[in-house]
Amino acid sequence: MKKTKMSADAGRAGTLSFVHAADLHLDSPFTGISGIDPELGERLAKATFQAYEAVIDLCMDEEVDFLLIAGDVYDSADKSLYAQVRFIEGLRKLDTAGIQVFICHGNHDPLDGWSASLKWPGNVHIMSGDGAEVVEFKKEGETAALVVGMSYPTRHIMKNLVQNFPNKGDNWPFTIGLLHCSVGSNPEHDPYAPCTLQDLRELSYDYWALGHIHTPSIVCKEAPVVIYSGNPQGRHPGETGARGCFYVEVSSGGAISTRFIETDSVRWHIREISIEDMETEGELIESLQSQLDDIRENSGGRSAICRLVLNGRGPLHHTLRKEGSLEDILHLLREDEIRDRQFVWVERIENETLFPVERELLLKREDFVGDLVKILEGLKTDGKALEEFHEVLSPLFNSRNGRKLICKIDDEEMNYLLQCAENILLDALLTEEDHGN
Structure with a gap:
């Protein structure tokens, strides 16, 4: 466990303030759109950088003490030179304003990825990948906070990194955990550095600044406060809604207030x-x-x-x-x-x-269409029939290749798929006369 010091005299007296951001994914491509409309694609290519600039502006406008970035600064380990230069330019602005920056790297920007030979400003501390690192933040000559963090040494980290973090000491000031990880289960993201909420609680930190989950969310409101800031800019239809970062204030008595700030352009x-x-x-x-x-x-x-x-x-x-x-x-x-x-x-x-159809009338028909609807209705309403249907499909899921590629389907999803199948079949089988056209 390493321990280093960083200091600043900026910020509001008697309080601690910081911005928590993550998953910048600078230079992320808006796949598909550039091929349809190159002009629009070019404008979208700037969106992640505009969101990052909004984070930097927020730090300066609020005169925060420091900025936390919880992993995935870039979209890939082989980040572009342009993205690296733009990222450092923003950090230099904060350096001029006396604002510190603490960064941990994640699965998209691991430490073993390629990096250009660029000079980092003195206000930046990048967390080690060898183990959890404890960094002191001093304000007006006093240790105001500790930031404990760890970077991914390589991309595929499937072990619990929280186990490398030390417990908060009795005499420690306000303590922040900085990590790119998966708390609990989330089917939308790969389980990198998986841990549980209980793992975080046991260390007795005051705030966990997390990255990896792109939807902004407060996982725990108190003891400790655990937050995913989400990404500052949505990148595809799966990332709808407001995107941004969190502005956090800590009172002299240790009370924490958080505010989500939108940064997406x-x-x-x-x-x-x-x-x-x-x-x-x-x-x-x-x-x-x-x-x-x-x-x-x-x-x-x-x-x-x-x-x-x-x-x-x-x-x-x-x-x-x-x-x-x-x-x-x-x-x-x-x-x-x-x-x-x-x-x-x-x-x-x-x-x-x-098509507009009267399903009750279809159930009464004495033809192939009527038989089809009756069979599907039986599968959706008869538990035994549905169970037998699952058994018929079991070789698909239990085969060697099937287990790798297909997850088992529960009854709710099966009913949805059966309804989709019925819609497709009726669409193909019913004539215009059946629909009254």
Whole structure:
């Protein structure tokens, strides 16, 4: 366990303040969009850097004592020279303002990745990968806080790194844990450096500044406060909603207050639109444009990328099935979009609509369609039949290759898949006459 000192005289007297950020993913590509629209792709390429600049500006505006960055500064171990230079430029601004920076590296930017030979400003401390490092932060000559952190020496860290961290000593001041890790289980992220909330609690730290989970979240509100700041800029449709960092103040008595600060310059949205009450293509286009207008009006001046999902049963399903219809609508929505400072770009339109059918009437039919609906209805309502169906599928999941690639399906997911299968089959089997067209 190493122990070093960093000091500053900036900040509010009697309080400790800092910004907690993580997962900057500088230079992250917005996959797919550049091929569709190079101009838009170029603008999006700057988004992660703009979000980082917003974090730096926040630190300076609030005159914080220090900035914490909990891993994944870059998008890959072979980070670009441009990204490294831009990152250090931001740190130099903080150095000029007397603001310290503590960084731990994660799975996307491990210590063994390539780095250019660039001079780091004196206000930066990068956590070691050999073990947990304890760094003193001194303010007005007194030790005001300890930051305990560890970087990933290499990308694939699947062991519990928290076990390397020392317990908080009796005479320790406000203590912060800085780590890129997975607390509990999260199916959306690989379990790098997995640990439990109890592991964190047992060390008796005051605050855990975590990275790796991109959705901002407060895991624990007290004793200790455990927070994932999330990424400052969403990068794909799976990262919708506000993105940013946390501004934290600690009173002289040790009380912690946190505030989430939005830093994203482009925000992702997914909007679902039902066609059930629509009769014409004009109504649909008007409804879609209304969704885009709503996003623009409530975006706080930032740009947006939106995925539109059409669902529900209705006569428009017949039109939407025609080759080229969705492409035409997409072209219209993009063409009407003026690419100025604030844009609302439709990334994709997904068609999950269905023909309008009376399912009860289908169950009464004495033909192949009726038999099909009865079989699927039985699987969804008869526990024994569903159990037998699971057994029929078991070789798929229990085979050597199946175990590697496919997770077992529970009853809820199975019912969803059965409904999807029914929709696809009915779509293919029913004629226009069946739908009253």
